[in-house]
Amino acid sequence: MKNYRVLLLLFVSCFIMSCKQVKQTDLLKNQITNELNPDWVSKVGAKYFSVSDNVYYVNDFGAVNDGVTLNTTAIQKTIDECSKKGGGTVTFKRGKYLSGSVFIKSNIKFLVPKGVKIKGSENIKDYKEIETRVAGIEMIWPAALINVDNQKNVTIEGDGVIDGQGKVFWDYYWDLRKNDYEPRGLRWIVDYDAKRPRTLLVSNSENIFVKELNIQRAGFWTVQVLYSKYVTVDGLVIRNNIGGHGPSTDGIDIDSSKWILVQNCDIDCNDDNFCLKAGRDWDGQRVNRSTEYVVIKDCIARKGAGLFTIGSETSGSIRHVYVSNIHGMGTKNGLNIKSATNRGGTVEDIIVENIKMDKVGTFMQVGMNWNPNYSYSKLPKEFNKDSIPAHWKKMLQKVEPAKGIPTFRNITLKNIDIKGADIAINVNGIENSIIENIVLNNVSIQAKTAGQVSYSANWILNDVKIISKDQSKVLVKNAEKVVFDEEVYSAE
Numbered sequence: 001m002k003n004y005r006v007l008l009l010l011f012v013s014c015f016i017m018s019c020k021q022v023k024q025t026d027l028l029k030n031q032i033t034n035e036l037n038p039d040w041v042s043k044v045g046a047k048y049f050s051v052s053d054n055v056y057y058v059n060d061f062g063a064v065n066d067g068v069t070l071n072t073t074a075i076q077k078t079i080d081e082c083s084k085k086g087g088g089t090v091t092f093k094r095g096k097y098l099s100g101s102v103f104i105k106s107n108i109k110f111l112v113p114k115g116v117k118i119k120g121s122e123n124i125k126d127y128k129e130i131e132t133r134v135a136g137i138e139m140i141w142p143a144a145l146i147n148v149d150n151q152k153n154v155t156i157e158g159d160g161v162i163d164g165q166g167k168v169f170w171d172y173y174w175d176l177r178k179n180d181y182e183p184r185g186l187r188w189i190v191d192y193d194a195k196r197p198r199t200l201l202v203s204n205s206e207n208i209f210v211k212e213l214n215i216q217r218a219g220f221w222t223v224q225v226l227y228s229k230y231v232t233v234d235g236l237v238i239r240n241n242i243g244g245h246g247p248s249t250d251g252i253d254i255d256s257s258k259w260i261l262v263q264n265c266d267i268d269c270n271d272d273n274f275c276l277k278a279g280r281d282w283d284g285q286r287v288n289r290s291t292e293y294v295v296i297k298d299c300i301a302r303k304g305a306g307l308f309t310i311g312s313e314t315s316g317s318i319r320h321v322y323v324s325n326i327h328g329m330g331t332k333n334g335l336n337i338k339s340a341t342n343r344g345g346t347v348e349d350i351i352v353e354n355i356k357m358d359k360v361g362t363f364m365q366v367g368m369n370w371n372p373n374y375s376y377s378k379l380p381k382e383f384n385k386d387s388i389p390a391h392w393k394k395m396l397q398k399v400e401p402a403k404g405i406p407t408f409r410n411i412t413l414k415n416i417d418i419k420g421a422d423i424a425i426n427v428n429g430i431e432n433s434i435i436e437n438i439v440l441n442n443v444s445i446q447a448k449t450a451g452q453v454s455y456s457a458n459w460i461l462n463d464v465k466i467i468s469k470d471q472s473k474v475l476v477k478n479a480e481k482v483v484f485d486e487e488v489y490s491a492e
Contacts, residue, residue: 036351036414041322044295045232045261046207049153051109054088056081058097065095067119072100072126082108087153092116092160100126101143101197106151112158112213120145120164120197120219127197133226133255134198135191135248136280136313138287139391144201144224148208157211162199166219169196170246188377191248192391196220202228211235216242221250222269225257227289233262240269241303250275251304256289256316263295268302272309273331276318281342281377282397284315291316297324306336307360308352312370314345314406321350328357334418337366339406340375341430342399346407353414362423363445364413368406368430405433412439421447424466425474429455434480440464450474450489456482464488 056078059065063074075090079102082088087107094115100123104110112118121127127142130149134141145164148154173194181190196219202208203226212235215222222238225231233252240249251267254260255277267273278284278291301307307328310318328334334357337347357363369375377395379385385396408429418424424447429435436457443464450468452475453459459482466474466489474484 036322036353036412038320038322038351040293040320041295044230044259044293046209046230049207051107051153051155052086052088054082054085056088056090057093058090059093063092063097065093065097067096067098067117069098070100070121070126071097072102072121075099075102079103079105079108079110099145101128101145101147103143103147103149104151104154104156107153109155109157110146112156112160112162114159116158116160118145118160118162120162120166120199122165122168124169124195124197132201132203133279133287136277136315137192137283137391137394139192139394142195142197144198146200148202148205150204151208152206154205154207155209155211156200157209157213159212159214161214161216163216164197164199164218164222166196166217166240166246166249167244169219170244172196173247185378185380187373188375189392189395191374192395198222198224200224201226202231204228206230208232209234213237214239216240218246218249218269220248221253223251224253224255225260226255228257230259231257231261233260233265235264236266238265238267238269245270247271253277254291254294255313256287256291258290258292260294263298266300266302267304269304271304272306272336273301273304274299274323274326275306275309276321277311277313278316278318278345280313280315281395282399283394284313285344285399285403287316289316291318292320294321295323296326297322299326301326301328301331304331306333307331307355307357308334309336309338310347310350311338312340312343312375314339314343314347317345318347319349323352323355325354328355328360330359331357332361333365334360334363335365335413337408337411338370339368340370340372341368341406342376342404343406344399344403346409348407348410350411351414352412353416355413355415356417357419357421359420360418361421362426362451363416363418363421363447364425364427366408366427366435368408368428368433405430407433408435410437412441413443414439414441416440416443416445418445418447421445423447423449423451424468425451425453427453427456431455431478452477453482454478459483461485461488
């Protein structure tokens, strides 16, 4: 009887596992045959709201449009007065306005009309230090040039220009990194110590529109949406490579936020064009806030590190993402999912479709050991661990090995047309974290070489063609149910 029960339990267990595998396989096959738009896609983004008809010109509160006078106080005074009267529109007469950090309040439209240029101050002291999160770590850091913090029902829009004047901050960063921090083994912390202003920050806020702006030369990230929900970023033109190539000048970063819509944007930057983040390492796991329900569509990605990037800050997890109709021109990577073995978090339920790219480094770049000199913190012996800054201590806080390994799964790519790539596919899990459940459907990649897949499982390929100049095939190793058939390849 005892043996009978053991056999019965074993049979039931195997049956359940078999059902799960069938269910997973059916799900992946459905992603080939069915429309991919999830039912939540139509629910993202800010909802329409109206503001008071009151209009407040910053010029009436002392702002000077000569491009030289610092107008931070005058602009903030205008915003505060508008808020006191129940909201309305804050705007500018034609001209150039130099400013440090300003903070938009609820029920206000901040209008930057054609003929107006807001110039970010080149003095870091003009950016108020606030509690925020930067590059995955909560710390005291300069506010952005324009901030929406703990507010509701805000619109920032206009055909004018917001110029971060970031080159002075780029130069400062490179000098600090190359001549001071790297020689002392501090590459991992220099990005946090070299305080540089973001251009626009939406933080802890709800129902926010950011529309039609022309933004250029960010000192650091251009637009960061942090700890917020129901935000629409629509019609931005971002040009960060004017007068140089600023380090870490991301285009749009969605950071531990939900129900976000990004559309009709055109980005030329020197790091990730469109990027999703959710905190890094011990501090990111402490906060434990995910990025979910994000739509990015109908955009252009020009120069930049990634047309669409997830990570490297994955600690709080990133899931339920739909990306469609992006044209990449000279972008380094197409889909770039990156993390490290002290990040943790899960990346899942990612759909990317209708992508065209001309000239690209690697189309599909996925890995779990990104940039070790930056990702893994180690305090040099000459430092006293009790006297270092608080954010250094956060970075050095160890993550339990079991919590440090990230998970990547359930990723679909459909209707992909790539020309002029260096590498078609470079997907590498690790031995104790297999990248699994990948669907490639109607994918055409012309590349110098095919690339590789390792530590991965359960790929479904349908109508996939890789045209490699060197006539190579995708090298598959340490993988299960990952088969690139002969018909996938063709010579140039």
